[in-house]
Amino acid sequence: MHNFLPIAYFRNQFVPFTDANISIATHALHYGTAAFGGLRGIPDPQNPQQALLFRLDRHCQRLSNSARFLLFDLSADKIQSIIVDFVKKNQPTSSFYIRPLVYTSDLGISPRLHNIEKDFFVYGLELGDYLSPEGINCRISSWYRQEDRSLPLRGKISGAYITSSLAKTEAVESGFDEAILMNSQGKVCEASGMNIFIVRNGQLITPGYEQDILEGITRDSVLTLARDLGIPTVERSVDKSELFIADEVFLCGTAAKITPVKRIENYSFSTKRPITEKLREKLTAITENRDPQYQDWVYTIPL
The missing domain is CATH 3.30.470.10 (Aminotransferase class 4, branched-chain amino acid transferase, N-terminal domain)
Structure with a gap:
């Protein structure tokens, strides 16, 4: 309701x-x-x-x-x-x-x-928490993300979200919380309405724009914060197998904020998520206007 x-x-x-x-x-x-x-x-x-x-x-x-x-x-x-x-x-x-x-x-x-x-x-x-802040379980969707040559994926075009809807329902009805979609080249793309990040050996990795992802604003914020915090970052293609051996995985988006992933398919991740938690704490402080370094990210409206 x-x-x-x-x-x-x-x-x-x-x-x-x-x-x-x-x-x-x-x-x-x-x-x-x-x-x-x-x-x-x-x-x-x-x-x-x-x-x-x-x-x-x-x-x-x-x-x-x-x-x-x-x-x-x-x-x-x-x-x-x-x-x-x-x-x-x-x-x-x-x-x-x-x-x-x-x-x-x-x-x-x-x-x-x-x-x-x-x-x-x-x-x-x-709107409170869109996904559980304690972490979620994901499956690899059988549906593939569209290609930019067939849809303008840099826009949030409503018709494109039929794929997200199919993937989300497939995930939930098979016992998971969220879906991870591959692109047409078989590379990791994004979740049903969120971008995805993995951490390997202290490095933050996320699919680049050429992987048919949405140009997420929370994604951009996370990359900026990570670089400012001295966390090595890279935007590149990500293979499915990398998901299973990552040290940390999280999703991010306006509704989801930063949501840790506990499990993908039958592969579970550690409950210790130092980089995820550092970024989540930083983002929360900024959205609550408690971080003067990023005050220009927060628009104040008198009520």
Whole structure:
């Protein structure tokens, strides 16, 4: 059961969430011609009269870029302004998640992006831990991540998430918490909605952009933090067999934050995760605005 925030932004105005409805004939519903974002916010632990959003500028820029794939000109500045007003109007009192989405809003049946209306909405919901912070069990999915030559994978295109949905359900219904997808070349790609990192011999390793991954904002944050902490990092292709002999494995994303992996298939990992925990503690401190070195990653909104 979701607790949705009471106000949504819909058709260029703020309305009650329950009034923000679309037609069953909406073009994007039929063809996946939409792109979405997702960002977390919390009431400031030091000052409940304000809310904190993590890397708001990067999230808005990525959604603006995603909109370009739909031939929709929507500036990052406009997205940010609407999201800031959205938070002020909702006055959240607990950890929350914001979902902005751009979509083809016409009531048509021809799959196209030209000569068709587009629109933009924002809603939100209260959200705690998306995955268990104690760690999760993963399986290798039988479904493969799409290729960038067939889908613009650097955007969060809604139609692409059918593969994530298939993989997630396959994992859960076979007794696991999450799925790890390979790409078309048989290399490790990402989880159903998260990027993946492994640790081997003190080095942090993650698949590079050429492996058909999403350009994750939490992924980028983790890489920056690791380098600043003096942890050796490398972005490269990762073989499936490397997963099984890694010292540590974790997933990261806006909803998942940093989530350790306890087991992949029948291979278990140590409960000692020094690099994972160091990065998780650092990221938590930043999102709560307790780390002055990264204050520019946190956007403060007075409530």
